[in-house]
Amino acid sequence: MNLAFQPEEERFREEVRAFLDRELTPDLRRYAARMTSVYSDRDTALAWQAILVKQGWAAPGWPVEYGGCDWSVAQRYIFDVEMARAGAPPLSPMGIGMCGPALIGHGTKAQKDQYLPRILSGEDFWCQGYSEPHAGSDLAQLSMSAKQDGDHFICNGSKIWTTHAHEANMCFCLVRTDASGKPQQGITFLLIDMTAPGVRVDPIIMLSGEHIQNAIFFDNVRVPKANVIGKVNQGWTVAKYLLEFERGGSSYGPRLKARVGALRRHAADADTGPDMAIKLSQAEADASALEAAELMMMSELSSGGTPGLKASMMKIKGTELSQRLTELAIEIAGTYVEPFQPHHTSPGGEVVNAPSNSAALVGPDSAVTVAAKYLNDRAGSIYAGSNEIQRNILAKAQLGL
Numbered sequence: 142m143n144l145a146f147q148p149e150e151e152r153f154r155e156e157v158r159a160f161l162d163r164e165l166t167p168d169l170r171r172y173a174a175r176m177t178s179v180y181s182d183r184d185t186a187l188a189w190q191a192i193l194v195k196q197g198w199a200a201p202g203w204p205v206e207y208g209g210c211d212w213s214v215a216q217r218y219i220f221d222v223e224m225a226r227a228g229a230p231p232l233s234p235m236g237i238g239m240c241g242p243a244l245i246g247h248g249t250k251a252q253k254d255q256y257l258p259r260i261l262s263g264e265d266f267w268c269q270g271y272s273e274p275h276a277g278s279d280l281a282q283l284s285m286s287a288k289q290d291g292d293h294f295i296c297n298g299s300k301i302w303t304t305h306a307h308e309a310n311m312c313f314c315l316v317r318t319d320a321s322g323k324p325q326q327g328i329t330f331l332l333i334d335m336t337a338p339g340v341r342v343d344p345i346i347m348l349s350g351e352h353i354q355n356a357i358f359f360d361n362v363r364v365p366k367a368n369v370i371g372k373v374n375q376g377w378t379v380a381k382y383l384l385e386f387e388r389g390g391s392s393y394g395p396r397l398k399a400r401v402g403a404l405r406r407h408a409a410d411a412d413t414g415p416d417m418a419i420k421l422s423q424a425e426a427d428a429s430a431l432e433a434a435e436l437m438m439m440s441e442l443s444s445g446g447t448p449g450l451k452a453s454m455m456k457i458k459g460t461e462l463s464q465r466l467t468e469l470a471i472e473i474a475g476t477y478v479e480p481f482q483p484h485h486t487s488p489g490g491e492v493v494n495a496p497s498n499s500a501a502l503v504g505p506d507s508a509v510t511v512a513a514k515y516l517n518d519r520a521g522s523i524y525a526g527s528n529e530i531q532r533n534i535l536a537k538a539q540l541g542l
Contacts, residue, residue: 146215154219161227164192171487173230177513178353178489179521181230183308185487187263190232194261200237207245207257214442218435221392226399233305235267236260239383240313243330247371247379256311256332270300270314270333270357271380277302277523278530280315280380281324285359287316287331289366294318294331296339296362302524305490306355307342310335319374330376332368333359346493349513350483353490393459394432400466401425407507408473420469424462431458450538453531460521460528467515477504478512485509489517 146154172185181189193199194208201217203209212220232238241260244253259265276282285298296316306312312333319327333340339362345354371379401424408417438451471478480503483492502509522528536542 146219150213150215150219153216154223157220157223158227160196160198161223161229164196165227165229169230170228173228173487175485175487175510176230176489177349177483177486177510178351178517179231180233180304180353180489182487182489183233183266183305185230186233187266189230190237190261190263193232199232199261200241202238203241203245203257207241207253208261214439218392218439222395225392225396233266235269235304235309235313236265239269240267240311240332243313243370243379243383246382247330251367252332252370265311266305266309268303268306268309268312268335268355268357270303270312272302273299274301278527281328281377283315283317283328285314285316287318287329287364289318290363292366293363294329294366296331296333296359296364298359300357300359302345303342303355303357304353306335306357307344307352312357313370315376315380325377327374328376328380329373330370330379331364332370333362333364337362337364339363348516348519349488350481350492350494351488351490351513351517352493392432392435393455393462394428394430394435397428397459397462397466398425398432400463401428403507404466404469404473407470407505410505410507411473411475413473417469417472424466424469427458427462431455431462434458450535453526453534456525457522457528457531460518463521464518467511467518470511471515474504474508474511477508478515480504481512482509483513486513488513 169185169189172181180186190199197208198210198220200207200209201212201220205211210216237260241257244256248256256265260267271280271283273283273285276284285296285300287294287296294316298316300314303312312335314331314333316329316331317327318329321327335342339360341358341360343356343358344352345356346352347354370376401421405421408421434451435455438455481496482500482503483495484498484500485502486509
């Protein structure tokens with residue numbers, strides 16, 4: 142297994158760096174440096190997406206004929222790493238990263254022609270309708286119903302923890318179309334217009350004060366049968382495909398190593414002493430081990446494999462190490478984590494009860510995002526399938542327990 146990058150891949154890295162030096166504006170860099178969530182706000186995400194679309198680099202995982210890139214697995218990994226190192230804000234993953242691949246892999250030609258260009262242009266801004274109040278990591282227990290009525294489905298039920306649903310005009314959704322058999326066999330993957338009559342979105346305010354998540358309620362919402370992706374009652378196949386890549390498609394290691402480097406600088410400024418140096422060295426070693434595992438997985442993907450169980454392992458280790466780094470950041474910042482200063486940060490959504498924008502910064506600049514990042518990152522081990530569920534998957538599939 143060769144984990145070294147080839148000369149042509151290193152030349153590609155230089156091309157990406159030159160593009161980022163040229164096109165990643167100071168405002169976008171400044172925004173990303175002060176992010177408190179894993180999500181950019183809608184306007185920032187779409188502004189950066191427009192720049193990437195112009196370059197032809199917005200959808201690295203899509204085929205060229207749909208506006209994607211003819212890149213190898215290694216090139217996509219390099220691109221992701223260089224974006225992180227340059228401090229680029231993330232795009233919304235719901236359209237390009239999730240709904241797009243679902244359409245490309247399971248949609249009809251008419252569906253691809255209708256939705257893929259609108260995803261790239263930003264005309265359609267998507268949210269994900271998976272989790273329900275009683276069906277989160279165990280999605281097979283979902284109960285939102287879709288009853289057939291001529292050429293339509295009539296949808297009733299609710300979804301929860303839906304990122305940016307209040308700003309989205311489209312939702313890709315898992316619905317129950319048959320409750321007579323095994324739970325996984327009666328699920329359908331359906332595209333729902335968020336502006337349709339009967340759709341209501343209620344805000345969920347995060348501990349950080351940000352409005353990013355929402356609850357969605359569907360009351361007799363009519364959805365054309367033409368909006369089914371794949372086949373009726375076989376949406377579980379599409380959902381598993383997307384979740385596998387949601388859990389295993391990120392370059393955790395390099396991003397976490399970059400965060401450790403920043404914490405080292407902040408710790409030196411705060412004169413935190415040798416104990417913190419030991420903790421940061423351990424975190425850096427863990428991030429390096431994770432990066433090595435990602436490179437091994439990338440090598441397998443290059444040979445035609447899939448993330449498989451490694452996606453669960455990456456999700457567990459990546460999110461838990463990320464949480465540990467937020468805890469170390471709290472230690473380094475000390476009492477400067479206490480002031481509530483969202484007006485000096487780049488939140489992922491509107492902040493409820495934010496102080497006046499004229500209020501002066503309290504403490505060092507490095508501490509201003511620490512508390513909000515700590516609070517928001519608690520969700521990392523829950524979303525995309527909780528880490529407890531991921532451990533169950535590994536125990537059953539790998540160990541036979």
